[in-house]
Amino acid sequence: MTDHVSILCDIACELGEGPSYDPATNRLFWFDITGKRLLEKPFPDGETVVHDLPFMASAIAVIDAGRQLLAAENGLHVRDAATGALSLVQPIEADNALTRANDSRVHPCGAFWIGTMAKDESRDRGAIYWFFRGELRPLYRPLSIPNSICFSPDGRIAYFTDTPRGLLYRVDCDPQTGLPVGEPAVFVDWRGSDGFIDGSVVDAEGVLWNARWAGGAVDAWAPDGRRLRTIAVPAAQATCPAFAGADASRLVATSAWKGKSERQRGAEPDAGKTFLIDMPVCGRFEPKVKIA
Template sequence: MAMNGVSVFSDHICELGEGPSYDPATDTLFWFDIVNGKLLEKPLAGALKVHDLGVMASAIAVIDDDRQLIATEIGLQVRDVKTGKLTLHTPIEADNPLTRSNDSRVHPCGAFWTGTMGKGEEKGAGSIYWFFKGELRRLFSDITVSNSICFSQDGATAYYTDTATGFLMRVACDPATGLPTGEPKVFVDHRSSKGYVDGSVVDRDGVLWNAVWGGSAVKAYAPDGKLLREIAMPATQASCPAFIGQKADRMAVTSAWKGKDEMQRKLDPQAGMTFLLDIPVNGRFDPRVLIA
């Protein structure tokens, strides 16, 4: 059953569906079931493949036609597209078994912002890092749940949240490097709204599309932070959107059943599925990541 242009893209149930990323070269959506160490791959007009990674992973970026960069619980790993083999490229908190990777995205210049968090959402256990051409820097620490990492098309603005705070932040960036140039400011105060700020993407018009975890919704915010529209989702815990299709004019949205007991799951039967939002959006593709 479709609601408001929302239909099921994949009925594969993820405990923690996250990190959707579309590769226009292969017309394929990739996403993760983080806690179960799975990478999911589905061409828009093809069958689902599930890859067992053997490690918790949460985000993927294209390096070139043969390689992808994956954010995992031990750091950034290079994945060979043909064989699926993972090779550790840059360790991140690899010596800390309590943390794992979470929300991440490629800046327009090819830099990668990648977040960590405690596996049990321990307070302040996570950070957000900047990775560019082999260099790694910590940008923000004392983060409980890193999320909503995304950028304006010109690369001059970055967004992120610590979901636990209820504040979606924005910070000025150097378009050439993706490094912050100013102090973060509150973009949206979501504290009095239902649910939590989870993953986000920014379209060509500067509109930020945010998945609301626990709020059964995707919300769209204008560049000034004003709420433009809210789209009801068929799963309570929507987790992250991605622009898909050859024109980037639609969205896929992941979801999760994590934290729900049997009765709650019965009331939320599509929790963990991945959805297609067939509403007109002026989306854009994530750039390739520069690892060297």
């Protein structure tokens, strides 16, 4: 461990992803996508509860005090927070058994951007969709592995990447609808550098925090594209950061052991675990998603 990083949860996920903190319940949620599990932990030191799911899911958002929305391999499901009961409310690529949801996040207005990809990571089988008040639209396709979906605090900028291509994009957004206006422009060109751009989140000051897959790090990027700092984490395949805590001043990051042999896992015992990056950040809470 580094001076700033400790293990928040020692359950090793094959593909840990989609961390999201609910301030109303002081609970952190995240997924083991390929393991079909939703993990729930009272933050920071409560016992982690593992919920088995009937499908691969990758992202969670709060609807209201009793309901959550899950992005899953066949669409969006409402989850009863008390019982775990699930109901499909918006099919997405439900007729395509070869794809699943991936990185997704709620825009400040309540719109949900949902990424999809091939389960076997085949190129150009995925897309990014926009869902708001019952309406679904495709935004960008074809993509291979959509990631890094996140938004500026005022909702005027969206970010996303297609991880294998190594370019992190920014695009102007309508803050009232979460729809892009204009064409995406390159924000960070990571081609040829160490690792790949994975999940991201933007803090209250507009700084983008990115988990670097195969780079074992979380990078902070200023709104003008300058890299401000890099924090090493003890898992090469870092996947996604999130803000947590009563004032959103703590940073957590998920990781994965997917694709590693037993020998490689033995050499990297913390792969797949979830980490607390114990340094103050100016985080912000995720907005609630508006489904109707």
